[in-house]
Amino acid sequence: MKTRRPSSPQFAICVDNSEYPASLELHKLYRVLPDKEAAGDGDLRIIDESGEDYLYPAEYFVVIEIPRQAVQVLTKSFTQSARRAA
Numbered sequence: 041m042k043t044r045r046p047s048s049p050q051f052a053i054c055v056d057n058s059e060y061p062a063s064l065e066l067h068k069l070y071r072v073l074p075d076k077e078a079a080g081d082g083d084l085r086i087i088d089e090s091g092e093d094y095l096y097p098a099e100y101f102v103v104i105e106i107p108r109q110a111v112q113v114l115t116k117s118f119t120q121s122a123r124r125a126a
Contacts, residue, residue: 049071049072049111049114049115050071050072050074050103051069051070051071051072051103051104051106051111051114052069052070052072052084052086052101052102052103052104053067053068053069053070053101053102053104054066054067054068054070054100054101055067055100055101055102056099056100057100059100060088060096060100062089063088063089063090063094064086064088064089064096064100065089069104069114070086070087070088070101071086071087071114071118072084072085072086072101072103073085073086073087073093075095078095079098081095082097082098082099083095083096083097083098084096084097084098084100084101084103086101087118087122091121091122091125
């Protein structure tokens with residue numbers, strides 16, 4: 041029996057913010073939260089400029105793979121930013 045290891049955080053770069061210029065910055069890196077139902081509908085759950093997660097069209101982003109060390113550093117940075125914003 042295989043054990044499932046938790047998936048590492050995903051990140052995506054915004055390539056289109058035409059419908060959401062106040063919520064998304066073009067060419068910025070965003071954290072993607074897992075949401076299978078949203079993905080099935082063609083959306084991504086993104087933590088946007090408000091610091092909250094919302095659904096956006098997946099076509100507005102390019103999901104990227106980054107090295108494990110970068111994931112650790114970015115995850116820590118995103119967590120610290122969220123705490124300061126709260």
